[in-house]
Amino acid sequence: MNDSLPLRAPAYVRHFDKLVDLALAAITVVVFVAAALATFVQTPWDGAIQLALVLAVLVLFRRRWPMLVLLLSVAAIFVYHLASWSPAGWIWPASVAYFTAAATPRVRWVAAVGIAQLIYSAIDARWIIDRNLTRYLLHTVGEGLLLAILIGAGLAYAATLRWQERRHSAD
Template sequence: MAEPLSQRVSIPVRHFDRIIDVALATLTVVGVITGVAAAEVRITWTGTIPFALFLGALLLVRRRWPMTVLLLSIAAIFIYRLTSDFEGGWIWPLSVAYFTAAATPRVRWVVAIGAAQLIYSAVDFWPVLNRSIGRFIVHLAGEALLLAVLIAAGVAYAVLLRWRERLREADGRARVAEERLRVSREVHDIVAHTLAVVGVHLNVAADTLEEAPDEAAEALRLAQNIRNRAMADLASLISVLREGPDDNAPQPGLASLHELVADARAAGLDVVLDEHGDPSAVPAAPAVAIYRIVQEALTNTLRHSGATKAEVTIDYRPRSITVEIVDDGRGDHDVAEGYGLAGMRERVSALGGVLTAEPTSGGFTVKADIPVAGSPA
């Protein structure tokens, strides 16, 4: 049995398909009756009307059984021609049936059936050859041309459906790849920040374990708290991977900045957070980006620069946000474009902004300008 033209469609699409099928069935009934009348054959309730209604009714199941509909339609026209005076064409009453069957993988069978019907049509129309060769040739050429057009249209429609399906699959793969990239950036930011801060606390604990055990114990408790928060963040990301991108867990935002700064201060870095404007009006996507930029910048400061002080300045404006992190570390060291810096650039670029990261006199500066207008909430 041939596959239906459309297998996995939504309810609105299926409803639209039913409307199309009913419309084609109605047009077929009207067209057959009109064609028979145009051929000057008497319309009867025992011949023409049942024949037209049967062809139309078959089209209501054409998507499920396209080859069966075609064969039954051909059988119906054979019976009608044998029991009536109708001498019109063999192909046009079956136009929709041929088109539908040609859109299935069994298009070769459709061509073979159509060719056989054309041969029989030539034999049936043979007596006309003695009276008018031109009429005979025009009749067969017209039948053959119509059959070719119907089969070509069906094949083109099937190709279009496959092309659209490939586009949907490619779009799905792109979304999956984008989600994986986003999750990888989140994992990098969480792990890098946690290792940097926990590493500082562990060093403090190791240095003060014998001389100041209370201070060492406090450093270990802070390291444990930071580790627990990181594990919670990673658990939420893992749930995203398991459940899919449509079930994203809440991501850290501007409300978590003070906690982030507190972690850096507990690690021994003097951090000043200076915010201007109203952070409550910032959409979710830029808010997450700001949090991750500050997190990555402070992580790099703790791990690489040897800085003792950092200043985080965030300017919330109606149409854009400026984030600037300046430290007093070694500003003359080489900057390597690692995963963290690349991730920051990707985040800002995805939102239509610009990020710069460069040494300055007496330190290092990371600055991001992020537009707000049009950002998803």
């Protein structure tokens, strides 16, 4: 009996991964457009749908190029916020990209990108301070907490995969 692992994952595993990525892409579109509409964006055709579609397409490439997908997602969010006013968040639209990139050995760069994005978000939202300090704090702290959770979850996922590999190789 041969207990060696095949060089390539079984077809059902590869197809499942593709289905997961398609589902995450669809969820990205639906949730971002819904959030944009819920935050009183006048029309989603002024950039929200376009950004949602860009982020969704990027999700489809997250496994192959996690850092590139993260950087392009962050860049797309910056362009969206610069081109049109929106109270939509800065970190959560790229949640899948942050989680995936955090599961790689480049987690320090992921944290650096996230911190830079948070700093810019906090500066960009400073006008809220005069109107509603609580909203500003919730926005800034909430985005930071979400970033920490996404990076922590990515690290935990990577650690679990490493543990499973070691356990399997020991058997």
